Amino acid sequence: KLKLNVRSAKAHLDREVTGGYASDLLSDVLANSEEGNLWITLQIHQNIVGVASMKDLAGIILVNNREPEPETLEKAEAEGLPIMVTEMPTFELVGKLYSLGIVGMK
Numbered sequence: 001k002l003k004l005n006v007r008s009a010k011a012h013l014d015r016e017v018t019g020g021y022a023s024d025l026l027s028d029v030l031a032n033s034e035e036g037n038l039w040i041t042l043q044i045h046q047n048i049v050g051v052a053s054m055k056d057l058a059g060i061i062l063v064n065n066r067e068p069e070p071e072t073l074e075k076a077e078a079e080g081l082p083i084m085v086t087e088m089p090t091f092e093l094v095g096k097l098y099s100l101g102i103v104g105m106k
């Protein structure tokens with residue numbers, strides 16, 4: 001429905017998504033995201049995989065057609081973390097996710 005392009009860990013797309021979190025600050029995601037969330041960001045470096053793994057997030061969606069760095073994809077594959085890409089900006093993607101029933105903090 002969102003026409004996302006999967007860049008890593010296609011075998012792990014069946015993970016339950018418990019909500020969503022949109023932020024470009026790693027410290028903010030560490031402090032406020034919750035296990036099972038989808039993380040929406042424009043960051044493409046490998047540290048996003050470390051943060052997502054620490055928080056046990058369901059996956060990462062990169063906005064604005066940003067492509068992850070090769071090292072990021074390598075690390076995501078090793079961690080079994082799906083990274084997806086969309087051409088949509090953050091605001092539009094979050095609205096569509098919300099309309100599909102994916103909400104933020106409860």
